[in-house]
Amino acid sequence: MPNKTDxxxxxxxxxxxxxxxxxxxxxxxxxxxxWDVTQSTLSRDLREMxxxxxxxxxxxRYAFTSAxxxxxxxxxxxxxxxxxxxxxxxxxxxxxHTAAGxxxxxxxxxxxxxxxxxxxxxxxxxxxxxxxxxxAGREKIQRKLRLLGRAxx
Amino acid sequence: MPNKTDxxxxxxxxxxxxxxxxxxxxxxxxxxxxWDVTQSTLSRDLREMxxxxxxxxxxxRYAFTSAxxxxxxxxxxxxxxxxxxxxxxxxxxxxxHTAAGxxxxxxxxxxxxxxxxxxxxxxxxxxxxxxxxxxAGREKIQRKLRLLGRAxx
DNA sequence: ATGGACAATGAATAATCTTGCAAATCGCTC
DNA sequence: GAGCGATTTGCAAGATTATTCATTGTCCAT
Numbered sequence: 001m002p003n004k005t006d007x008x009x010x011x012x013x014x015x016x017x018x019x020x021x022x023x024x025x026x027x028x029x030x031x032x033x034x035w036d037v038t039q040s041t042l043s044r045d046l047r048e049m050x051x052x053x054x055x056x057x058x059x060x061r062y063a064f065t066s067a068x069x070x071x072x073x074x075x076x077x078x079x080x081x082x083x084x085x086x087x088x089x090x091x092x093x094x095x096x097h098t099a100a101g102x103x104x105x106x107x108x109x110x111x112x113x114x115x116x117x118x119x120x121x122x123x124x125x126x127x128x129x130x131x132x133x134x135x136a137g138r139e140k141i142q143r144k145l146r147l148l149g150r151a152x153x
Numbered sequence: 154m155p156n157k158t159d160x161x162x163x164x165x166x167x168x169x170x171x172x173x174x175x176x177x178x179x180x181x182x183x184x185x186x187x188w189d190v191t192q193s194t195l196s197r198d199l200r201e202m203x204x205x206x207x208x209x210x211x212x213x214r215y216a217f218t219s220a221x222x223x224x225x226x227x228x229x230x231x232x233x234x235x236x237x238x239x240x241x242x243x244x245x246x247x248x249x250h251t252a253a254g255x256x257x258x259x260x261x262x263x264x265x266x267x268x269x270x271x272x273x274x275x276x277x278x279x280x281x282x283x284x285x286x287x288x289a290g291r292e293k294i295q296r297k298l299r300l301l302g303r304a305x306x
Numbered sequence: 307a308t309g310g311a312c313a314a315t316g317a318a319t320a321a322t323c324t325t326g327c328a329a330a331t332c333g334c335t336c
Numbered sequence: 337g338a339g340c341g342a343t344t345t346g347c348a349a350g351a352t353t354a355t356t357c358a359t360t361g362t363c364c365a366t
Contacts, residue, residue: 023352037315037316038317040317044314046353052208053206054205060200065205090272090284090287097273122275122282123275125257129282157345190345191346193345194344197345206322
């Protein structure tokens, strides 16, 4: 498994799926999925992905934080590979799922992009509702978003 | 300075006021304010306060996280009787009203339930927008929610 | 293909955080 | 005030994470 972006996507999935308390543990899980990297690399990955080690009731786990988001306003091309999970839609509505905490910044970036097909957005914690001007426009938007979500946009 | 609670209050103020990247740094700052404790104690304090060490653009800082809050995820059957107020909807959209503050946790529980008819949810303070895949699906969801909303769901 | 700039990685090591344990302190009751 | 259980803390060892340095791999432009 070559790609760093793919590995980080795998990391994100693992992290969100269950509590992971150390980089060693994460390393073992990744190994099971076919990635063989050292703890050093994971340290760098986690930092790059802004994953924090947060104390919980019983132990500690890596997780995304809202604090990490509220820093800068990167463009969509930077946000999407990091947060994108899936898009779906009906008629003029498009629903975009992101990693936890990703909805707010991504929605803001979509607003800034000022795509003509997009009428507006509403963002929750990890879901964005994109209201489009037409069903056709919605499909176009979905394709665009999927593309942006792929590794290295 | 005797009290642990007071110390933790001071810690929170410092943490919120500026980026603090290590427990040693925090220790020094506290010392300047009259608190003299060891790093061990701070480790325990931070854990107790659920303060996470989150990576930022340039370094790392302690901060409160939303992830720390969303630890226990009660199931829908427990949440609905407590928060449900009413459901309504048009075409593929379903609007669920809850008691104040109930929207966020309830929406999360709906997400976790992964109902096939539900495409996604967006929660505000006391209102949830549920986007369904079809109008028929929406009606099914509404019935299901009403049922769950009855006492002892 | 070859050379060079630059990103990615591992191994070793440094920096930082966590924890077991014993001592000190606190809160109560007598 | 003395006694006693529970809480808090420091110390030092243990565990985890970050970083340095060297190496490898990639992507062009020749």
